[in-house]
Amino acid sequence: MxxxxxxxxxxxxxxxxxxxxxxxxxxxxxxxxxxxxxxxxxxxxxxxxxxxxxxxxxxxxxxxxxxxxxxxxxxxxxxxxxxxxxxxxxxxxxxxxxxxxxxxxxxxxxxxxxxxxxxxxxxxxxxxxxxxxxxxxxxxxxxxxxxxxxxxxxxxxxxxxxxxxxxxxxxxxxxxxxxxxxxxxxxxxxxxxxxxxxxxxxxxxxxxxxxxxxxxxxxxxxxxxxxxxxxxxxxxxxxxxxxxxxxxxxxxxxxxxxxxxxxxxxxxxxxxxxxxxxxxxxxxxxxxxxxxxxxxxxxxxxxxxxxxxxxxxxxxxxxxxxxxxxxxxxHDEPAPPKRYEGNPQITRGRIEFKNVSFSYDQTTPVLKNISFTIDQGETLAFVGHTGSGKSSVINLLMRFYEPDEGEILLDGEPLAKYSKEELRKKLGLVLQDSHMFSGDVLENIQLYNQEITEAQAVQAAETVRADQFIQKLPGGYRHPVGERGGTFSTGERQLISFARTMALNPKVLVLDEATANIDTETEELIQAALETMKSGRTTIAIAHRLSTIKQADKIVVLHQGEIQEAGNHEELLQKEGLYYNMYVLQQGRRLEAKISG
The missing domain is CATH 1.20.1560.10 (ABC transporter type 1, transmembrane domain)
Structure with a gap:
């Protein structure tokens, strides 16, 4: 329009x-x-x-x-x-x-x-x-x-x-x-x-x-x-x-x-x-x-x-x-609707992509014949250069878009069979930019969801260690939040975003560059919170910092919309391919930064 x-x-x-x-x-x-x-x-x-x-x-x-x-x-x-x-x-x-x-x-x-x-x-x-x-x-x-x-x-x-x-x-x-x-x-x-x-x-x-x-x-x-x-x-x-x-x-x-x-x-x-x-x-x-x-x-x-x-x-x-x-x-352009009968529930969080292809404009493909499987409780990380299709995988999994070809399965059922309410409740998404709304801290964790009590919101904040800085705020959980949370640091906004996601107790955790804008000192706190969040959950993570996904069960390297390599951290280093080059490059930059510091 x-x-x-x-x-x-x-x-x-x-x-x-x-x-x-x-x-x-x-x-x-x-x-x-x-x-x-x-x-x-x-x-x-x-x-x-x-x-x-x-x-x-x-x-x-x-x-x-x-x-x-x-x-x-x-x-x-x-x-x-x-x-x-x-x-x-x-x-x-x-x-x-x-x-x-x-x-x-x-x-x-x-x-x-x-x-x-x-x-x-x-x-x-x-x-x-x-x-x-x-x-x-x-x-x-x-x-x-x-x-x-x-x-x-x-x-x-x-x-x-x-x-x-x-x-x-x-x-x-x-x-x-x-x-x-x-x-x-x-x-x-x-x-x-x-x-x-x-x-x-x-x-x-x-x-x-x-x-x-x-x-x-x-x-x-x-x-x-x-x-x-x-x-x-x-x-x-x-x-x-x-x-x-x-x-x-x-x-x-x-x-x-x-x-x-x-x-x-x-x-x-x-x-x-x-x-x-x-x-x-x-x-x-x-x-x-x-x-x-x-x-x-x-x-x-x-x-x-x-x-x-x-x-x-x-x-x-x-x-x-x-x-x-x-x-x-x-104008009728809603999110992709539920397309099958039945009302399945997400109980395990097993994810499977079968030959998935996708294009935003129906002309230029951003994903080409993507296939992978994540078993319950596993962590899979996507890495790749900008424009390789990492975020597009997340968009398809969250059903913001539908694939042009192929099929996405969740707990063995087609993703299109689940209701939007079930997907939003059981798939927890944390974005790179943690958006906050005018109100107070508690309301930004609950997001006016009546199913989330104040006690559950506080417990979620404690789980991700956001409670440590929230308690120090004037008013605590009732501390006012301005437009877009401008008075909070990037790390504080991200921790509140983590608490918001954990309050839903999702079966699948989706992290889209969740630590991209975090300084090194805050990153340690964020990583500790992430480890707590990932415990017992299927996790998909997108990361530029390869050091943050070394412990992932599986790492998929995307290049120009295709899977270039797949394996764990050690396996990919031994291949000395695209992942190896990216890792060596990042480690070299870190070493230079330490020497100059």
Whole structure:
């Protein structure tokens, strides 16, 4: 899903609008009361000019001022005005409440779908683009529900009331005003036609801006180290300028087709109405009250039109944003599903790869005909140069992806036969980058899993020796964790990650470069924790430091997606092949480091 400029056709916009309106069905009761109060408030507002017309024509013009009828008229006018305020307050409040609930439901729906996407989706989609749809685009849709939808409903009811009052006062003039509606609709259609293009481009550029910001902020250290600030600023300025130009085109369109055009139309209509009354005054007297009421209704007629035109830009932006959000909601790219009947349980942890081949893009193979077996309780390590396919083996075992060819067996059953819940519970994964979430230390170990008690979390931390530094923290296990655990060292984050995995008590332990970023002193503590974790478990480990996997039962050397060598540490050294060369090279570097130290 790339950052493309969304240029929607009229048919697409209509379909998106219908889908937006479909969210109203979840709030029927609230919207019913809002509609009822809207009708009552509109009626109370529109009766006011008729009361003034009655006062002018029946009492002011003939200079007759009976006290009781005038008091009744004044009291009625005041009651109607107060009632209109009361009804309009609650109908607006209820409309907004329903609107906020609708956008709340949509945001949860969007995030829920994103959370269930397979990793292949995130490989191809920029994080900033996803965030833009979850925040900026849903915020624009919220503006549609809050400021546009409720206003459209109110103005529709208001129009009906205005025309009813106009026909009551003068049928001919009411028909004339009715004839103005096609002109208004032509303005609306013209605006929608051009604004769809401009706001689509603007939305696409905004998504690119978010993606660039997210990428730059996360890689700020690299940018500064390699002195790329000026280049990044120039590229960001160019992208920002494109977004600015798209905004300017939309603003020019707004300035031409929104209020100025409607104001011009309202002035023409007012001239024609006054001219009509002027012409008939030559042949018969006119009622000043009717003239006042009609001019009042004419102004009230064009004010909602102005409001609708002014909010058309919000409407158009919301339609474009909704198209992008619905595209994300409808995108169906989940993790590989369970493909066989039955519900087997992982009890031993025996793993077998049979002639497995895999490609991320269906073109370039990253694994070619891979076969190996790990018996229960054994440790198998993968080594190889960058890009040799080590992490791809882990991705397939965790069922983040499915192999293109071959079969993966776990306890003698096809991996695709296990439920996702069983795999996530019994396969414990520790990554090179230990991600931590905002909260506290205990929550980062439990990860809000209700099956893991506080006692189990503490025991897991003690098992991997994370308890030693956690107890020294202010607040201990309730010590707050900032974004990504920035206040913790790399080793401390890794130990918490170990505890998180051990709290699940997995049958299979998967270590993907778990010690790659650890200093030598911390590595000893980490290695002791790993030995405790691996006890009685089937373990797969990926490591660059060959010294950390010397005790593995079996070591597989991958090269360009194929198994180059296999055996234990001593056997591979005796072969003097790729593993031997890698080991000698690393040992030489260590020796140089000791001498220089």
């Amino acid at each position: 790339e950052h493309t400029d969304e240029q929607l056709t009229t048919k697409q916009q209509t379909r998106i609008l219908k889908r937006l309106l479909s969210y109203m069905k979840f709030h029927k009761v609230l919207l019913f009361w809002a509609m009822l109060f809207l009708a009552l408030g509109t009626g109370a507002e529109l009766i006011g000019p008729i009361l003034i017309q009655t006062f002018i024509d029946d009492y002011l013009t003939p200079a007759q001022f009976p006290v009781e009828p005038l008091i009744a008229l004044a009291v009625t006018y005041i009651i109607l005005h107060v009632s209109a305020v009361f009804f309009n307050y609650f109908q607006q409040f209820w409309f907004d409440k329903a609107a906020l609930r609708m956008i709340q439901r949509m945001r949860v729906e969007v995030f829920g779908n994103v959370a269930h996407m397979g990793l292949s989706f995130f490989d191809r989609t920029a994080t900033g683009g996803i965030i833009s749809r979850l925040t900026n685009d849903t915020e624009r849709i919220k503006e549609f529900y809050v400021n546009v939808l409720s206003m459209l409903v109110q103005n529709f009811v208001f129009f009906i009331g205005i025309f009813a009052a106009m026909f009551y006062l003068n049928v001919q003039l009411a028909l004339f005003c009715l004839a103005l509606l096609p002109v208004v609709f032509i303005l609306l259609h013209t605006y929608r036609k051009f604004s769809a293009k401009y706001y689509g481009r603007m939305s696409g550029k905004l998504s690119e801006l978010n993606a660039r910001l997210n990428e730059s902020i996360q890689g700020m250290a690299i940018i500064q180290i390699f002195r790329q600030e000026r280049r990044m600023r120039r590229e960001f300025a160019e992208l920002n300028d494109e977004h600015h130009r798209a905004w300017l085109k939309g603003m020019k369109l707004d300035g031409l087709l929104l209020r100025p055009a409607v104001d011009f139309l309202s002035i023409i209509a007012l001239m024609l109405v006054i001219g009509y009354f002027g012409i008939i005054s030559f042949n018969s007297p006119i009622e000043v009250g009717v003239l006042y009421a009609f001019v009042n209704y004419l102004e009230r007629f064009f004010e909602p039109v102005n409001q609708m035109m002014a909010r058309l830009s919000i409407f158009q932006q919301a339609i474009v944003a909704a198209g992008r959000v619905f595209k994300l909601i409808d």
